[in-house]
Amino acid sequence: MFKSKKGQILAFAVVFIIIMAFGFILVNKGGTAKTVASIGNKQVNILSAYAEAEKAREYVKFSAEHSAALAAQELDVATTQDCFAGLDKTTFEAAFTENMLKYLEIYNSTDKELNVSALMYTYDYDYQDNLVTVKAFAQEPGIVVKSNRIDFTYTIQGYVETDFTCSEYQEYSKKKFLPI
Amino acid sequence: MKTNRKAGVPINLLVGFVLAVFILSLAYLFVQILLAAPGISGVDIGAEVTLNATTTSRVCNYDLINFLRATDSESGLEYAQLLAVDSNKFQDRAEQFFNNNFHRGYTGVGWRLVVTTPDFKPVATAGTLETMPIRESCTQYVPGLTLGEYYIIKLGTEY
Numbered sequence: 001m002f003k004s005k006k007g008q009i010l011a012f013a014v015v016f017i018i019i020m021a022f023g024f025i026l027v028n029k030g031g032t033a034k035t036v037a038s039i040g041n042k043q044v045n046i047l048s049a050y051a052e053a054e055k056a057r058e059y060v061k062f063s064a065e066h067s068a069a070l071a072a073q074e075l076d077v078a079t080t081q082d083c084f085a086g087l088d089k090t091t092f093e094a095a096f097t098e099n100m101l102k103y104l105e106i107y108n109s110t111d112k113e114l115n116v117s118a119l120m121y122t123y124d125y126d127y128q129d130n131l132v133t134v135k136a137f138a139q140e141p142g143i144v145v146k147s148n149r150i151d152f153t154y155t156i157q158g159y160v161e162t163d164f165t166c167s168e169y170q171e172y173s174k175k176k177f178l179p180i
Numbered sequence: 181m182k183t184n185r186k187a188g189v190p191i192n193l194l195v196g197f198v199l200a201v202f203i204l205s206l207a208y209l210f211v212q213i214l215l216a217a218p219g220i221s222g223v224d225i226g227a228e229v230t231l232n233a234t235t236t237s238r239v240c241n242y243d244l245i246n247f248l249r250a251t252d253s254e255s256g257l258e259y260a261q262l263l264a265v266d267s268n269k270f271q272d273r274a275e276q277f278f279n280n281n282f283h284r285g286y287t288g289v290g291w292r293l294v295v296t297t298p299d300f301k302p303v304a305t306a307g308t309l310e311t312m313p314i315r316e317s318c319t320q321y322v323p324g325l326t327l328g329e330y331y332i333i334k335l336g337t338e339y
Contacts, residue, residue, distance in 0.1 A: 011196030018200040022207070051241040055320050058245055062260040063323045070325070103323050106330065110319040171255050175265055175325070 042150050045113055049145040049154035052114045056143050059107055060119060061160045064134050067099035068164035069172040079173045082129035083166040093125060096134070109145075117144035136160040240318040243282055244335040248320060250277065260322045263295065263304070263331060271304040278307070290338040295331050303331060312336040
């Protein structure tokens with residue numbers, strides 16, 4: 001391949017120089033190998049979506065508790081130990097649903113970079129003499145949090161269950177509420 | 181020296197270059213294998229992840245929601261309910277709850293809780309800080325007991 005000595009020297013010189021240069025680059029790269037992976041605003045935006053969905057879900061739960069208290073008050077339920085015995089369930093459920101609708105329609109995201117979908121729910125009830133259990137099901141597709149900054153959507157099922165007891169109702173009844 | 185007459189490039193130089201590239205490719209592959217398997221090579225690339233949170237503190241959100249979900253032992257109401265029923269009692273209980281449950285009073289780390297209406301009328305204030313920390317703060321809405329009324333609860337923490 002290399003017939004002349006000069007040619008051989010030249011070829012090896014080229015190989016040597018390139019290898020040395022490349023080796024130098026690799027060694028330098030190894031010396032500063034501390035990799036920093038920064039998570040910036042977009043990633044924080046994604047993490048915040050989880051918290052935002054939980055906040056919306058909590059708001060639904062608090063609204064359900066208030067709605068049950070207000071519905072009971074609208075029906076003039078007595079503040080006895082077994083206050084829900086003999087409750088007019090149909091009227092209670094209608095009042096509860098109406099109250100919930102008013103609470104949920106005013107909800108907005110707490111984060112201006114995230115948009116929370118309209119909270120749409122259906123309800124199921126279990127009755128005992130001293131408590132009402134409300135099961136709230138978010139209509140499909142659930143609670144949807146969409147980022148205004150990036151193309152990102154986070155969805156949770158949004159199921160909420162709450163027990164409203166007669167003792168809670170007694171506490172609520174210490175204050176007379178304006179009908180909503 | 182042999183030269184390619186048409187191109188005028190010494191063949192030996194081309195051969196040397198190709199040879200160098202081939203050897204370097206092998207070397208590069210070898211180094212990459214070593215880096216990919218630090219257990220074998222003992223090379224630690226020292227990966228470090230930094231989270232540039234510029235908006236809200238994660239702990240803040242959890243602490244606030246946990247507080248609002250918690251039950252006041254005296255009334256049996258959740259703190260979110262208590263706020264709507266009796267905001268004065270809520271204010272007293274908030275101070276107690278935070279100091280007992282998040283131990284901020286012992287560590288000396290400050291916090292501040294402010295409750296307002298949507299048009300910023302003050303409802304309750306609690307905590308050790310005089311002003312709200314801007315960076316580590318979080319917000320939750322809690323429904324009130326009249327139509328369209330809700331409270332804005334803002335927690336600011338130094339942690």
